[in-house]
Amino acid sequence: MTDTIAVPGLAAPAEILVDRWGIPHLTAGSLDDLFFLQGFNAARDRLWQIDLWRKRGLGLLAADFGPGYLAQDIASRHFLYRGDMAAEWASYAEDAQAICTRFAAGINAYVDLVEREPERLPEEFRLFGTKPARWQAEDVVRIRSHGLTRNALSELARAHVLAGADAATDRLRKAVEPPVEVGPVPGFDPAAVPPDALQLFRLAMAPVTFPPERLAATLEEAPLWRVATDLGEVLRAQEHEGSNNWAVHGSRTATGRPILAADPHRTHAVPSLRYLVHLTAPGFDAIGAGEPSVPGIMMGHNGTAAFSLTIFGADQEDVYLYETKPGDPDSYRYGAGWERMRTVEERFAVKGAPEQLRTLRFTRHGPVVHADPARRSAVAVRSVWFEPGSAAYLASLSGMRSRSLAEFRAAMRRWGAPSVNQVYADTAGTIAWLPAGHVPRRPNWRGLAPVPGDGSHEWDGMMDPALMPVLVNPPEGFVATANELNLPPDWPHDERPVGFEWLEASRAVRIREVLAGQDRHSLADSQALQADTLSVPARRMQRLLDPLEARDADVARGLGLLRGWDARLDAGSAAAALFELWWTKHLKPALFARLVPDPAIRRLLAPGDVAGILAALEAPDARFGADPAAARDALLLDSLAEAVRDAARRLGGDPSAWRWGDLHHGYFEHPASAAAPDRRAGLDVGPLPKGGSGATVMHAAYRPDDFRVITGASVRIVMDVGDWDRSTCINTPGQSGDPRSPHYRDLAPLWARGGQVPLLYSRAAVEAAAEQRIALVPQP
Secondary structure, X not given: OEEEEEEOOOOOOEEEEEEOOOXXXXXXOOHHHHHHHHHHHHHHHHHHHHHHHHHHHHOOHHHHHOHHXXXXXXXHXXXXXXXXXXXXXHHHOOXXXXXXXXXXXXXXXXXXXXXXXXXXXXXHHHHHOOOOOOOOHHHHHHOOOOOOOOOHXXXXXXXXXXXXXOHHHHHHHOOOOOOOOOOOOOOOOOOOOOOXXXXXXXXXXXXXXXXXXXXXXXXXXXXHOOOOOOHHHHHHHHHHOOEEEEEEOHHHEOOOOOEEEXXXXXXXXXXXXXXXXXXXXXXXXXXXXXXXXOOOOOEEEOOOEEEEEEEOOOOOEEEEEEEEEOOEEEEEEEOOEEEEOEEEEEEEEEOOEEEEEEEEEEOOOOEEEEEEHHHOEEEEEEEHHHOOOOOOOOOHHHHOOOOOHHHHHHHHOOOOOOOEEEEEEEOOOOEEEEEEOOOEOOXXXXXXXXXXXXXXXXXXXXXXXXXXXXXXXXXXXXXEEOOOOOOOOOOOOOOOOOOOOOOOOHHHHHHHHHHHOOOOEOHHHHHHHHOOOEOHHHHHHHHHHOOOOOOOHHHHHHHXXXXXXXXXXXXXXXXXXXXXXXXXXXXXXHHHHXXXXXXXXXXXXXXXXXXXXXXXXXXXXXXXXXXXXXXXXHHHHHHHHHHHHHHHHHHOOOHHHOOHHHHOEEEEOOHHXXXXXXXXXXXXXXXEEOOOEOOOOOEEEEOOOOOEEEEEEOEEEEEEOOOHHHOEEXXXXXXXXXXXXXXXXXXXHHHHOOOOEEOOOOHHHHHHHEEEEEEEEEOO
């Protein structure tokens, strides 16, 4: 099928070939036309998604959707980049401004086409009675709130836990690695800085929702529509957004060529956060995944070098607490005197209501997100978001064009945010790991808790990227990361602190265990490892259960299932269903109730840190009572008996019929389906039985109330470095964001089973797999 479209703005004919899996292969006669074509194609396949992304990020939702979105718009405007644009553009690549200008022009060209041919308009616009907006190049870089930085929310939670309990309790919430002494925050007043003091910050990062009552909200009700989640739920999402990646040297593979694999983990959504695309122009030919709202790709290959990323735990945020001036809440103590906050007047269009004027306040550190004039206090968030070069992933514009490790390392010096582990492999046989991203230098504190904004705690610039570690062709024959603490064992944490909050190491342990045990790793092995469901926490818990004796029939039934189990959380496993139900619904609550008597503090611990919880169980201390080991064992058995009874209520009385996939399911909920329940079947995708958990390599973190998978692989890629057409991938639930497209949900069943499709690169292979050809011709 061929579609010919005349497009103003193209200098020469260009082409989009869509293969049978929905992956577009874009070919243009120049880089200028290529990035124009990428913007045009992003709008062709994802117009509703990228339009909503832009309106959310720029604080323009209320104009389309009404007063219920005003608070979210206000929050988003606080976190826009407002710095020097010349420095901003220069940060990413010499031609970054030109690329973003052409990308935005391509999006606008498709918006023009939709206006000429309304049948192309995605149905979501008709549902809400809205129209897609036109872009400016600056829109791509000024929006920061979709990126991932850390650890402001954790700092505030830690301050409250330490004010009401101790560091041991806080380790149940979030382990600190390497271990450092953490004490109460001096002068911290929990009443002046409540747990929801970062609500504005959370709202700036929140997805857009469309419950009918929000759409119907009046201007008087608008302040009520803030965040529909508590702090624990926000922290749960933050805790589970990570990734896996690895590169295996040719000396350890079946073909003698390197293999590079990546599967970034983000909150599940439909359309997918990621988009696979192939970009070809004279001198440049790259394929991989990025975000549809950003030009280029952030992971993939260019025919010579392959690259991928995971989150690296550099601390890129701080919470600042201020004493404000008596009678003048817009001034705060700084040094020996008072400093005036900078104020910005912002106008907000609101559907069905008059335009609203709001004043945003900023200290020298960042936006003021909470103020209590009666207590003379204020709170601001400092983030690398406000530094030039911190638009998420945009330094990929340099990295994706690198054709040697030296070029790639030079490109990564440009990387600002989020902080990432870059894994690299090339056709010369080199593999490497290197972290990238801004690392603030904190001369006199560790960044683990809020600090005074009086000038006593200031960043001293950013760490020189040349001081960060790099690992090239290591003796073990592979490099691998999974968001764990992976700085070298001799890293000088006191001299060069990077961060102290990392994701727990279960996935990293399992990846290294598998790779180290394979002499001739294959593409199929990498695909299998990405779908691996072995739970390291389950294996460790089995060791605690092994010496225990059953005291009743329920405990005996539970021990019988878990002993001898292979610790794999397969969708069809009865033991997996019992273990995860026990861990989530019974063991963790029982442990927290035993060790943390204050329910207000317990609420701050959710979702709980796996490493901290396992440490408390494996080495019970005096918090358990006079005989810690015996009390721990009793807690294990009592909670296991409750879990067995709970499983019987949920899954039936026959344990042999229990299935983890009957509880644990993938479900992709379209944002608009809440507003149009009659269209839900066409908009949502699922449920799909799913194995794994948040602690398995096949990452599948779930909501504890209903076990719906909320976070996991947004895309998976396995690359044969040198024989590129043998590479594979999967997106979920499909490539297209248009519910009318056959590629809207076609990949979801295969994703649920851990399968992948070809990631074709050569022209011959692409032509053979093409199912749609779109020819674009210039129009004067």
